[in-house]
Amino acid sequence: MTRRGSSDLVFTAGDSITKFALDLIPGASASKALYELIKAASDNIGKYQEERNEKRVKKFHEGLLNGEPTLIGDFLDVDDYHALLKICLSDIEGGKSKVYGQFARSIAAGKVNKKYKKYLIVTLSQLTNQQLDKLRRGWIATNYTLVTPDYRGSIAPKNILLGDEAEIMDEMDHESLSVKKLVKNGALSKLGNELVQGCFKRSQLLPEAIKETSWAGGALDVITAETRHHSTIEYLDTLLSLLHSGLVKANLYSPANEFDQSDLLEVLPFCVVLIRDHSLFKESADEIRAMANGRPTILAFIGKKDEKIVKLFNVCDLLECDDRDLQSQSDMKNKISIAVRRKITFAKAP
Incomplete structure (x- = not known):
């Protein structure tokens, strides 16, 4: 031809x-x-x-x-x-x-x-293609909690809509979108939402459509009294990494301090309490129970369980491992992760 x-x-x-x-x-x-x-x-x-x-x-x-x-x-x-x-x-x-x-x-x-x-x-x-794409990505980040590249946090919609403030084009894009009333105070306005949902099919407004992933369900509270103990910290680090790899965002809490708290996810209606040193736990028992707040609790003992401690919580899963056996400890991490995923799936079921 x-x-x-x-x-x-x-x-x-x-x-x-x-x-x-x-x-x-x-x-x-x-x-x-x-x-x-x-x-x-x-x-x-x-x-x-x-x-x-x-x-x-x-x-x-x-x-x-x-x-x-x-x-x-x-x-x-x-x-x-x-x-x-x-x-x-x-x-x-x-x-x-x-x-x-x-x-x-x-x-x-x-x-x-x-x-x-x-x-x-x-x-x-x-609008330029770049501005329209920013609005789309901002909408997705607003309606889904996107995972940061390091799997430790969440991508704020404001960061997408603002872009790199040191870059002149990002600054101009944000000013233009604000003047057009599509963005207000670093978030999509009513007009911005209306435009995005009119311009894109539902399948184009999912995290995978922009090559992102989202945290599953909500933020999981992992509570312990032993965040100052080196061996327990190592255990917690690997546990949190395992949860994050399964797209479960974990907030790590202790009576002494709070850190790694999600500011974008709603807290899940259940929690994990990890105990190694029974005497240390008992010193902070009231504070830890208050953090659990009566929620169904995955109670995990590194070492032998204590029945008196068990009775203090609304236990949904009771786990224990040998504190001298690394394989036993690793198995318990997997069991915690499985229990968490099961409860998230159950909570999503109609």
């Missing part, structure tokens, strides 16, 4: 799709004549622009129809359709063509507030 033949084929495909889409929109019959005029005028522009426009038309309608033979809902009028298609064709960035179509689809389905519709159409045309 010649280059010209290929171009004609693309043009014909885009032409057919556009006419098909116009048939789906109420009151659009007169627009076919307008489209024919636009098509005729486009014959006078260069081949590059012609092919570029046809590709954008195709991408636009892929977003609009989403593989379906019809639209869901009839809230998309001819003016909105033409406005979005015209903006799509004139955008200096080519990567948003499908986004314009998806936004048109969201309007058709009644998912975009009528009060904000016109403003958001204009605003969408003024």
